[in-house]
Amino acid sequence: MLVLTMGSISYGQAIPAGGASMTTLSSGPNLPNLDGVVHYALSASEVIQFGYYGSGNVTESTALSGDVAYTAKSTVRPFSLLFAGGVILPNQSGQSTTYYSSASVSQGFVTRHWNFNLSDTVSYLPQSPTTGLSGVAGVGDLGALPVEGPAGGPAGGIFSVAGNRVANTLSGGAERQISHDTSVSGVGTWSLLHFLGNNGLDNSDVTGNVALNRRLDARSTVSLGASYTSISYSGALAGPTLPNIEARGINLSYQRVLSRTLSMSISAGPQWISSSNSTLIPSSLNASASASLSYSRRLTSVSAGYSHGVNAGSGVLSGAISDSVYGSVAHTYGRKWVSSLNVGYSHSSGLTLLTNQSSLAPVNETYNTVFAGAQVTRSFSAHFSGYASYTAQDQSTNLPVGAPNALNGTSQTFGIGVTYTPRSTRLGQF
DSSP: OOSOSOOOOOOSOOOOSSOOOOSSOOOSOOOSOOSOOOEEEEEEEEEEEESTTSTTOEEEEEEEEEEEEEEOSOSSSOEEEEEEEEEEEESSTTOOOEEEEEEEEEEEEEOSSEEEEEEEEEEEESSOOOSSSSSOTTSSOOOOSOOOOGGGSTTOSSOBOSOOEEEEEEEEEEEEEOSSSEEEEEEEEEEEEEETTSOSOEEEEEEEEEEEEEEOSSSEEEEEEEEEEEEEEESTTTOSSOOOEEEEEEEEEEEEEOSSSEEEEEEEEEEEEEESOTTTSOOEEEEEEEEEEEEEETTEEEEEEEEEEEEOOTTTSSSEEEEEEEEEEEEEETTTEEEEEEEEEEEEEEEEEEEOTTOSSEEEEEEEEEEEEEEEEEESSSSEEEEEEEEEEEEEESSSSOOTTBOOEEEEEEEEEEEEOTTOOBTTBO
8 A cells, every 4th residue: 555645746836926716715635535534654765865965976864754644524624634754864974864744734614605714734844845745755655636745835946955944834714605606715825934054045925815706507617816925035045135025916717627537727817026125126017827637537646737926936036936837647557556656847037136147137047947756656465565766856047156055956866665554445545
């Protein structure tokens, strides 16, 4: 059985501000079973990294990890909890023991005309998150179900050098049913990214969204929403002159259930960006857009998406406009084999104008980030399984010398391990 085939669609990019209006307040963990039973998994693995700590550098470590999930059976007061964490023990001298964890909890309340939701997602990671529920490559929790992991929050985005970081996203929302086909919804989110070793730009942002939602038919819904985002920076690398950023947007969204196995959504609209220092970050009119497509049928799950918009810059840039494309596939072969694949690409352009050494014209610092992760799992018995995984990531910049804390170059991670799942219900689910 898998250590958690319900990993995230981890596409390595922070969520852009002013995205699609949400017509259902389900921002917490999307767990597959409403069985009211605590499920957990324990894993032991060997992880080898090539190039992450420098070109030609090879590190070996042993990882001990665990995952816990719970979803209440109540549809009136839905509650879900998801946790992934572990310890990484180095197999060579000169490296220290590191810990990692991520958790997400969601509580909802549904009445005849109202729908409320409160959720919180927090992570503590030793490096930039990539694939899997925990965001740590090689520990066996890479999967395909749409559970948002750390890579979808403020810790994800442009890859930065190794160093402990804490990310937290607190979200609350409400939806009021006005008529049978019309509702009004609002969502407020507060996010924080903090680097414990002062090796990144600490940032926090507050986002608010309101939307008018209209169901066109049994399968289609359209929404018109407005959003506001405020981003601020702190910490040793921020300095006293780094400006705050504001973004305002209007979005038109459309969701469609194409069939019992296929659904899609799309959202787009203008976005106005301004800052407290127009010399460093001039005001501009941009666009916010997102699109997603998901397919699930028996033994196969496929998800793909695109997003464009402003974000805090992942602790590397003081604000960025990012384009991100991501995809995820999982398939079960018979009763013993499961394969999973996650891929992603993002292009991030900084909002701050910089002086280029080779040109008198100011330029925006940009980063191209690519990653891919694959995992194959085979069950040995009702509760034991083994897995092998591979993750690659590459990042480059348009400047001769990028930000001091930005990762530059290519790295690869191999992982092999064994998982124990005492309450598994079927192959590919713990």
